Amino acid sequence: MLALTNARVLLDEGFADDRAVLVEAGRIVDVVPRSQVGGAKREDLAGAYLLPGFIDCQVNGGGGALFNDDPSVATIRTIGAAHRRFGTTAFLPTLISEDFTVIARAIKAVREAMSSHVPGVAGVHIEGPFINEARAGAHDSAKIRDLDTRDVALLSSLGAGRTLVTLAPEMTTAATLRHLAREGVVLSAGHTDGTFEEVSAALKNGVRGVTHLFNAMSPLHHREPGAAGAALADPDCWCGLIVDGQHVHPAVLKIALAAKRADRFMIVTDAMPNVGSDQDSFMLQGRRVTVKGGICVDETGTLAGSAIDMATSVRNCVEMLGLPLERAARMASTYPAEFLGLEAEMGRIAPGQRANLVALDAKLEARATWIDGQTLTA
Ligand SMILES: [Zn+2]
Secondary structure, eight states: OEEEEEEEETTTTTTEEEEEEEEEOOOEEEEEEEEETSSSSEEEEEEEEEEOOEEEEOOOEEETTTTTTTSSSSHHHHHHHHHTTTTTEEEEEEESSHHHHHHHHHHHHHHHHHHHTTTOOOOEEEEOOSGGGGGOSSGGGGGGGOOOOHHHHHHOOSSSSEEEEEOOGGSSSSHHHHHHHHOOOOOOOBBBBOOOHHHOOOOHHHHEEESTTTTTTOOOSSSHHHHHHHHSSSTTTEEEEEEESSSSSSSHHHHHHSSGGGGGEEEEEOTTTTTTOOOOOEETTEEEEEEEEEEEEETTEEEEEOOOOOHHHHHHHHHOOOOOOOHHHHHHHHHHHHHHTTTTTTTSSSTTSSSEEEEOOOTTOEEEEEEETTTEEE
């Protein structure tokens, strides 16, 4: 038994001091007053914040590796290790629009990574190619195509963890959306030019959320609320947010967060291979992407993923948006766990949960992580 002591622990009721989190066999077994630790091996966290480990639903790359370049177990391991230094204890390697055979390879690699217990991998995110060319962003338009029955079978085939699919709902049918949702695929609308009505209808037909709210979607106009308006008007729709202050203006993030229930917003990084490495450029499907001033842009000046990590995103929520740390932490863990349907396993510090944790220092920098009770110190 391991006892994590001397931390400000984020519990369901808020931060608590002078508690110890007891960990055994990869699970949190109890949270007790420090005086009740007994004979457990103690690890003193020196007053750090102890939060549920961050869960990132959208990670294209890290540590110099890009999932699209080589969808393999080794790439997933490299990306996971790079992001773990920033507090991520669960993530979905994310493949942007690709051909059928590459998608199949990505799903196979994630299945193998999960069965060989690569730390942190919780499933896969297939972002495109079933998207709208009008909102392709940095995706290769030549890859975009219609979703057919063979794709439906492939997208339903992982057999472990979660499969998140970003698609433009106006490019497919309500019956297909409902079918995928019934198969357990988590659907998110993104790279969509759908109208308010189309996206609102999709949210009633199996689509659970939207991918990087405001980016690569029909915008909120006062006479045509678009996909962004549909996401904010639907009380149940989850919204992924890139909180780097560049993808979405901080004022617009604040407006979105004020629009509806707090537990429908989740931080995603949309990170590229430069996160956790010193690269200042990389190749994305044959085009050079340059990293400058905290953003990634392709040769046309289009944003191509982000240069941000989860700990920095949480810090931005606090320092740039003025949110309490508790709320930022839930947006980075509790709410994405619920979005993915993994809340019984992760996203809270409570008995029975997997011991996936992150310790942040007073500057909100990640100092240590635990995945299934195994520690890594930064
Ligand atoms: Zn995207």
